[in-house]
Amino acid sequence: MTLAVAVLGTVFALFFLLPFVGLVWRAIDDPRAREALGDPSVATALRISMLTTSVSVTLSLLFGTPAAYLLARRQVPGGAVLDALLDLPIVLPPTVAGVALLTAFGRRGLLGEPIEALTGLALPFTMLAVIVAQTFVAAPLYVRAARAGFEAVDPELEAIARTLGASRAHVFRRITLPLARGPLLAGLVLCWARALGELGATLIFAGSLVGRTQTLPLAVVAAFEGGPLGLPGAVALSLLLLATAVALLAVLRLAAKRGLT
Amino acid sequence: MRALACLILTVVVLGVVGCQATPSTPSADEVNGEVVVSAASSLTEAFSDTAKAFEAKYPRTKVTLNFASSAALATQINEGAPADIFASADRVQMDNVKAERKSAPGVVFALNRLVIAKPKGSPAVATYADLAKPNVKVVLAADGVPVGTYATQSLAAAEKSAAFGTGFQARVIANVRSREANVRAVLTKVQLGEADAAIVYSTDVATAPEVEPVAIPDAYNVTSEYVIAPLTAGKNARAASAFVAFVRSPEGQALLSQRGFTIPAR
The missing domain is CATH 3.40.190.10 (Periplasmic binding protein-like II)
Structure with a gap:
């Protein structure tokens, strides 16, 4: 019994370990992969990724925090619907999200068509489209974590502070936010990681163009599918994304540790 | 003893050479099993027709089609994807497939x-x-x-x-x-x-x-030139060469022509 558990556990661990070992090994083994890391197009993709994810995470915080708070305190009519709606992008395949975004904000979309008719502006193929795609798939992760964080804050504490004369905004800033800090940060990191890894919705909704909409994951696909960087480029870009993911996880772990103490 | 070894070796070599020299249109019964065809996206409809006709001609075969850009397919094949056939939309991507991955040089079959x-x-x-x-x-x-x-x-x-x-x-x-x-x-x-x-x-x-x-x-x-070649990673060499021969046969060429492709002069 113990042996079976040990074997299953080892196999499971190896299953997750080997792909990363393979990636690192390939990057070390193939000098072209290291060369590709220095290619200007890699820096461009990194810049696009950082720029777009910064904006989409900011938008997620800006719109997601009030939504999460309202959902946690159940003060919204139709809150259950909003709750279910926000879960949908988490379980939905990103490619479906991309198609759905086109039907709403594309040039022939419900909102996209009248907007283009009025202003001449179209969303697809722009950096804004990348941000929209990222926000659509990633913000729900933040809202979910933030909502759980707010729910864990005792409403009594907020009520007491209110009786002592603090304004609602003051209570939120000084009582609620600090108490929910851990889950909020965890949500932020998850949201950022998801936005950084976004591929399917972006490819369909925003397309792929170097210097405009081609983020790191899209650059991996372009390199793999015969782009000038080739497979070594795909390996190099993957390594870069892996390093970013590890860094994000490290931040999360560190914050969790500090939150516990 | 040595003579015997020589004899065995000769028989084996002859056998192998003989196999390779098999005419490209074997009987319907000899060709069987699955044929995995990795083909350029633009061949989607044409090769679906081809696969159907090939299966009708060789009822014991099953053609599995895998469509993507020729560039992506070339990468997959070089990484060891178990395909029997590569049909590329240009020579560049066919040449990008390492020589040891191809069991015969590529031939142009459509324009x-x-x-x-x-x-x-x-x-x-x-x-x-x-x-x-x-x-x-x-x-x-x-x-x-x-x-x-x-x-x-x-x-x-x-x-x-x-x-x-x-x-x-x-x-x-x-x-x-x-x-x-x-x-x-x-x-x-x-x-x-x-x-x-x-x-x-x-x-x-x-x-x-x-x-x-x-x-x-x-x-x-x-x-544009479409180039086809059988691959060494495939498990079904006989069916692979039969598929290539079928694509280049008058029947196969007619199917491509119906989908708007131009047929190269032979």
Whole structure:
């Protein structure tokens, strides 16, 4: 019994370990992969990724925090619907999200068509489209974590502070936010990681163009599918994304540790 | 003892050589099992027809089709993907497949031409020159994807002519909004109405009712060559060579011709 558990556990661990070992090994083994890391197009993709994810995470915080708070305190009519709606992008395949975004904000979309008719502006193929795609798939992760964080804050504490004369905004800033800090940060990191890894919705909704909409994951696909960087480029870009993911996880772990103490 | 070893060796060698020398049209019973065909996206409909006809001719076979850009397929094959056949939309990607991965050199089996695809009734683009008009949303295939390479060749040819002039290519490239992974992804952007124009194969336009063609003049057009080769990673060498032979047979060529491909002179 113990042996079976040990074997299953080892196999499971190896299953997750080997792909990363393979990636690192390939990057070390193939000098072209290291060369590709220095290619200007890699820096461009990194810049696009950082720029777009910064904006989409900011938008997620800006719109997601009030939504999460309202959902946690159940003060919204139709809150259950909003709750279910926000879960949908988490379980939905990103490619479906991309198609759905086109039907709403594309040039022939419900909102996209009248907007283009009025202003001449179209969303697809722009950096804004990348941000929209990222926000659509990633913000729900933040809202979910933030909502759980707010729910864990005792409403009594907020009520007491209110009786002592603090304004609602003051209570939120000084009582609620600090108490929910851990889950909020965890949500932020998850949201950022998801936005950084976004591929399917972006490819369909925003397309792929170097210097405009081609983020790191899209650059991996372009390199793999015969782009000038080739497979070594795909390996190099993957390594870069892996390093970013590890860094994000490290931040999360560190914050969790500090939150516990 | 040594003589015996020599004899055995000779028999084995003769046997192997004999196998390779088998005529390319074996009987229907000898050809069986699964044949995995990795083919360029633009062959989607044509090779679906081919597979059906091949299975009808060799009832004990099952053809599995895998469509993607030739560039992506070449990468997969070099990484050891277990395909029996590679049908590439250009020579470049066939040459990118390492020699030891191919069990026979590639042969040209079909030709195609480039055309501009635009959403039906869209006024944005009426001629090839219109691709360079300001604010026309153009979508091309990515670098390395054959139709992207051919499109670049065509634009470069136009650039050299007096009718289009210097800067034409740069103006079109400035209009490019996206570089898609394969020709069908390019076409989809036009079908959706997101792109005003795209450069695809003439055979692709026929598959999309929402799209209409704008001709690219012969002087700037490019004839694309489809190249097919059996692969060493495949498990079914006999069926693979039968498939290649079938594609190049009058019956196979007629199927391609029905889908709008041009048949190369033999």
